[in-house]
Amino acid sequence: MSIPAAWANRLSIPVIGSPLFIISVPELVIAQCKAGVIGSFPSLNARPIEQFEEWLQRLNSELGPNDAPYAVNLIVHKSNDRLMADLELCVKYKVPMIITSLGAREDVNEAIHSYGGIVMHDIINNKFAKKAVEKGADGLIAVAAGAGGHAGTTSPFALIQEIREWFDGPLALSGSIATGDAVLAAQAMGADFGYIGSAFIATKEARAAEGYKQMITTSASSDIVYSNLFTGVHGNYLRPSIVAAGMDPDNLPTSDPSAMNFGSGGNTDAKAWKDIWGCGQGIGAVKEVLSAGEYVAKLVREYNAAKARIGLSAVAVAAE
Numbered sequence: 463m464s465i466p467a468a469w470a471n472r473l474s475i476p477v478i479g480s481p482l483f484i485i486s487v488p489e490l491v492i493a494q495c496k497a498g499v500i501g502s503f504p505s506l507n508a509r510p511i512e513q514f515e516e517w518l519q520r521l522n523s524e525l526g527p528n529d530a531p532y533a534v535n536l537i538v539h540k541s542n543d544r545l546m547a548d549l550e551l552c553v554k555y556k557v558p559m560i561i562t563s564l565g566a567r568e569d570v571n572e573a574i575h576s577y578g579g580i581v582m583h584d585i586i587n588n589k590f591a592k593k594a595v596e597k598g599a600d601g602l603i604a605v606a607a608g609a610g611g612h613a614g615t616t617s618p619f620a621l622i623q624e625i626r627e628w629f630d631g632p633l634a635l636s637g638s639i640a641t642g643d644a645v646l647a648a649q650a651m652g653a654d655f656g657y658i659g660s661a662f663i664a665t666k667e668a669r670a671a672e673g674y675k676q677m678i679t680t681s682a683s684s685d686i687v688y689s690n691l692f693t694g695v696h697g698n699y700l701r702p703s704i705v706a707a708g709m710d711p712d713n714l715p716t717s718d719p720s721a722m723n724f725g726s727g728g729n730t731d732a733k734a735w736k737d738i739w740g741c742g743q744g745i746g747a748v749k750e751v752l753s754a755g756e757y758v759a760k761l762v763r764e765y766n767a768a769k770a771r772i773g774l775s776a777v778a779v780a781a782e
Contacts (some may be wrong), residue, residue, distance in 0.1 A: 463652065465601070465632045473499025475762050477645055478603075479635050479754075480527075480611070480659035481535035482668070483507065483740075488517050488524075490667040490754055496528040496759035502533035502561055505548040507669075514548060518555040527638045533582070538567050549573055561603065561673045562594075564612075564695075571598035573581065582634065585616025586625040601632030603657055609637035609743030611661040612697045615687070619651060626652040638683070638744035642764025646772070658761075660742040664737035665754045674739045676703055677753050682746035692738050703739040713768075724739060 473610045477499040486503035494501030508514035514560075521532050534557045536548060538699040552560060553573055555739070560574045562583045571581050575765040583594035584603035591602050604625060605611075606618035614621070620757040625633060636657035645656035663670050675701055687704060691714050704711040752760070 469531060472498070472528060473500070474530075474758060475642065475645060475764065475765050476649065477504065477761065478533065478655050478657050478658050480636060481507075481533070481613070482539070482659055482663060482670075485663055485668045485670045487667075487669045488520050490662065490665065491521065491532050493665075493667045494526055494662070494753035494758070495525050495532050498530050498762075499758055500530050500533055500559065502535055502559070504535040504537065504716075505552075506544065507539060508541070511544060513552050515555075518551060522555055531558035533557070533561050535561040535563060536570065537552070537567035538562045538570055540565075545570075552579070553577060555745045557648035560724055562599070566590075566594040566597040566599060568597045571600075578778075580632075582632065584609045584636070586612075587597045587616055588621070589752075591625050591629065592676055593680050595629060595631070601634070601654075602629065603634045604653070605657075606635065606637035608683070608686075608698070608743035609636040609657075610698055610740050612693070612695045613637065613742065615696075616690075618648075622651045622653055636742075637766055638742055640742075640747040642761040642766070643768040644744065645761065646768045650774050660740075660745050660749050661757065662754065664745075664748050664751050665757055666751060667754050671737075674700075674703075675697075677739065678741060678745050678748050679750055681741070684744040686741060686743050686745075688713070689717075691715060691717045693717075697740055698742055700741045703724045703737060 479494045479499055479501045481502040481504045484505055486507055490501050495547055504590035505514050508517050534552055556577045559580045574581050574603035580600045580602040582603050584605050585591045585594055586605050604621045605614050607615050608622045618635055633653045634655035634657040637654035639656045639658050640661040648656045664675045685701045686698045687701050688698055694717050703710045
């Protein structure tokens with residue numbers, strides 16, 4: 463299955479706003495979709511589960527046929543004891559796109575396909591990509607080096623190339639994408655979408671602490687630390703937030719991956735790490751807190767300017 467062609471007319475730029483733990487809420491998703499990018503949120507951001515249903519009702523009522531579709535992120539890890547209940551609500555409200563993480567399950571994919579929904583699965587290497595497609599995922603989100611959250615370590619150039627050797631379905635690229643230029647570069651490499659998360663944290667609609675937003679606007683790639691201490695899975699985090707928590711970011715202990723927990727209460731150490739802020743390496747391009755609409759408009763301007771610049775370069779080379 464491919465992304466419906468009709469969706470293309472509803473997008474101002476080929477971008478998926480990644481689901482941000484705690485931070486993505488209906489206000490942000492609606493603003494993203496109305497600006498012309500696919501907005502998303504983790505189902506576990508809505509607690510208790512009754513709130514998740516309220517959010518789905520709101521999204522379905524406030525987003526129209528000309529707005530970009532929205533997506534819900536389901537954590538398909540055995541510790542997520544809400545998975546099947548959340549999946550049932552996704553089917554009930556016919557969520558257009560589901561983003562699955564931390565595992566791939568055929569029964570989950572079949573349930574989404576039952577009403578015509580599309581499943582995108584995030585992966586950090588080619589091995590996991592093949593497993594996801596074998597289990598019925600329609601598309602892939604390549605989480606390359608430099609991405610926020612649970613990032614991989616493979617160069618986006620290598621990861622996209624390896625996936626495109628065998629897969630011609632929908633493909634999004636995650637990893638330090640924060641400008642329209644980077645979205646166009648992702649397409650040039652073979653991806654269909656840029657997958658942007660960290661830059662949306664620094665938007666007015668995001669449910670993030672103001673200190674978190676401001677830290678993003680004043681930080682750069684050198685301020686990102688890669689560690690598995692905080693969730694049991696390696697991810698990228700803001701160095702100043704680790705320092706503020708009284709830890710040495712250059713000498714962090716290693717966590718036991720078996721302690722990973724994404725159940726209804728989230729990670730067991732979530733409260734202890736609540737001020738440890740995740741972020742990707744692309745934040746050097748984020749200089750101010752904007753509304754989601756303003757940020758998407760900026761992306762579109764940069765994207766179109768990059769296309770024009772490359773087009774002019776191609777003409778100049780041909781003339782030579």
